[in-house]
Amino acid sequence: MKYIQLLILIPFIGFLGFLPWANRVEPYVLGMPFLLFWLVLWMVLSPIVLVIVYKLDPDNREGETE
DSSP, X not given: OOTGGGGGHHHHIIIIISXXXXXXOOSEETTEEHHHHHHHHHHHHHHHHHHXXXXXXXXXXXXXXX
């Protein structure tokens, strides 16, 4: 497994690894309880991480013309 593909574990760790730490109602962030904010944050960050992994993976550069 390539080291770049290990970055895919970041959203998984963010969602499930820190969930017990984020399981609280206070403080409110953007009007949402902290747990809901934490989950929404990782829903936004997950596609960003996946795009970064896609762009850095050399197997995806074969068909590109620059």
